[in-house]
Amino acid sequence: MSRSYEEVVGELERALKFGINPSLDGIQALADALGRPERAYRAVQVTGTNGKTSVTRMTAALLAAHGARSGAYTSPHLVRYEERVEVDGEPVAPSVFAEGVSVALDAADRVAAGAAEALGLDAGGALAQFTEFEILTAGALRIFARTGVDWAVLEVGMGGRWDATSVVSPQVAVITGVALDHTDRLGATREEIAADKAHVIKPGSIAVLGPGCAGVEHVLFERALSCGAPTVRVGQGEDDVAWSVRSRPRALGEPLVLDVFGAEGTYRAIELVAPTYQAPNVATAVAAAEAALGPLDERAVRAAFAGLRLPGRFQVLDPSVPLVVDGAHNPEAAGVLADAVRELMPGAPVVVLGVMADKDARGIVDALVPVARGFVCTRSVSPRALDPAELSRLVSEAGGAVYAVESSVATAVEAARLLSSSGVLCTGSLYVAGEVVASYPASSQR
Incomplete structure (x- = not known):
């Protein structure tokens, strides 16, 4: 029907x-x-x-x-x-x-x-x-x-x-990592x-x-x-496909520029508006496309990445604040995100953090504490979300500053924006990222 x-x-x-x-x-x-x-x-x-x-x-x-x-x-x-x-x-x-x-x-x-x-x-x-x-x-x-x-x-x-x-x-068949x-x-x-x-x-x-x-x-x-x-x-040693970063972005909105040395050809000066942590993913995608099609056209490769946007992955919703969302939901992803913060948000943002109860919340917190000015702990609407009071306890135990505990993502973002002059990063799960994106004007998203 x-x-x-x-x-x-x-x-x-x-x-x-x-x-x-x-x-x-x-x-x-x-x-x-x-x-x-x-x-x-x-x-x-x-x-x-x-x-x-x-x-x-x-x-x-x-x-x-x-x-x-x-x-x-x-x-x-x-x-x-x-x-x-x-x-x-x-x-x-x-x-x-x-x-x-x-x-x-x-x-x-x-x-x-x-x-x-x-x-x-x-x-x-x-x-x-x-x-x-x-x-x-x-x-x-x-x-x-x-x-x-x-x-x-x-x-x-x-x-x-x-x-x-x-x-x-x-x-x-692609396996990005384990x-x-x-x-x-x-x-x-x-x-x-x-x-x-x-x-x-x-x-x-x-x-x-x-x-x-x-x-x-x-x-x-x-x-x-x-x-x-x-x-x-795909790797940096004697692997079949490798990459080399030409220039790292120095500010939000600036491109990462890299070369990829594929199994079937070399693709130079690829530009992608993203943190440097995306470089291995670019190389892995090139390897996958080569496996599918054979040698690629260098101009087509550059065109593919020049117009690409990655929702929920260090997505800039408002460059003037700045307000960034990222769906990092495990310690490894949070560690990569922390490197991106050091690269592109050196003033140390206030982190709006909400984590699912079945995730390693302590590992995520440990990765983010060194790059955060402080935390506003919250929860998404998911019934699997961790209680923000428990999350704030983990932040305090890890040496982070808890600025506020909010019962909703919307109020957490509002509180963080009032508290921060250096930027706001919303992360801990894709559910948190999605709630922020949903509440923000689409016309202003980058």
């Missing part, structure tokens, strides 16, 4: 309570019911603890710059669901999103009804059988088929082995987490290993060898 955008969003939000399904059975059944839409185009699948959203967007931009119609599937969204599904660099229209997800929901109802009939049980509706991410992924795969993309670049939600995006057999995150589900060590993420590498794919894989490459090489998949390594 046809559903409005609002009806689709309502059903997705109800499906959230069904959490994570450690199996590919559900998404396989949905893909079968939809006629296997993922076979209508080629795919790049991107996993990794950090950097995977940026690499997904960069890779899609590179493919589009070379004449391919490209799709990008990312998660989570900052403000609206349709942000997760882009075609040629733009989110699909709400009506397109609603149609695609509505068809996926109908397929889920059919699958649930068929399974129940076979067992002699009450179906209970699709939302009792499938997770939000499975339904979203199925909808995105169909949207990409209906819009005629040549390539879809799919960001893994978590891990790799059981992620819904792993219904595809990618031509290119750090300790989601240890309750993926494993307690980097090696265990790498073994889970390694499952994006499949027979017929080329594996691209980002610099964050250092130390666990042996796990990924073993998987690639078992699949007969060639590997491309």
Whole structure:
């Protein structure tokens, strides 16, 4: 049946309570019911603890710059669901999103009804059988088929082995890096987490290993060898793809300029308005695009990055304050963010901090205390958000100054702006970043 955008969003939000399904059975059944839409185009699948959203967007931009119609599937969204599904660099229209997800929901109802009939049980509706991410992924795969993309670049939600995006057999499998995150589900060590993420590498794919894989490459090489998949390594030593920074940005809005020495060619003077920490992601995306297309056109590479924006990744909402949002949600990402603050906000900002309860809040705090003037602790609207009073205790224990504790992101930002003359940084989760972006005038965002 046809559903409005609002009806689709309502059903997705109800499906959230069904959490994570450690199996590919559900998404396989949905893909079968939809006629296997993922076979209508080629795919790049991107996993990794950090950097995977940026690499997904960069890779899609590179493919589009070379004449391919490209799709990008990312998660989570900052403000609206349709942000997760882009075609040629733009989110699909709400009506397109609603149609695609509505068809996926109908397929889920059919699958649930068929399974129940076979067992002699009450179906209970699709939302009792499938997770939000499975339904979203199925909808995105169909949207990409209906819009005629040549390539879809799919960001893994978590891990790799059981992620819904792993219904595809990618031509290119990217692992940006491996750090300790989601240890309750993926494993307690980097090696265990790498073994889970390694499952994006499949027979017929080329594996691209980002610099964050250092130390666990042996796990990924073993998987690639078992699949007969060639590997491309990205790094600064004797790797297949490397980069060199020509100039670092010295102020917000200034570009990072770098050269990338690819496996198929050299691409000089690439400019991207972003902190220097994005340089490895640029190189990883170039490696992925080369694996997909072969040698790239240098002018097309420069054009792809010149117009690229990365929402929620050191995004400047107001350069006059300045007001910056970043979705850093684990200690490794927070450490990288701290380097960007040293580079671009040397006056030390007031940090609006909200963290999810299942994250390493202390590790995030420890990374940010050295670069923060002080903290306004808060929480997002997510029921999984950490109590801001507990967060303020962690900040104090780490030697940080707690300026205020606020019950909402909106009031926290208002308090921080009154307290700071050197800038405000909002971080700790993409949910916090999204709430700030949603409340700020779109016309002023950079």
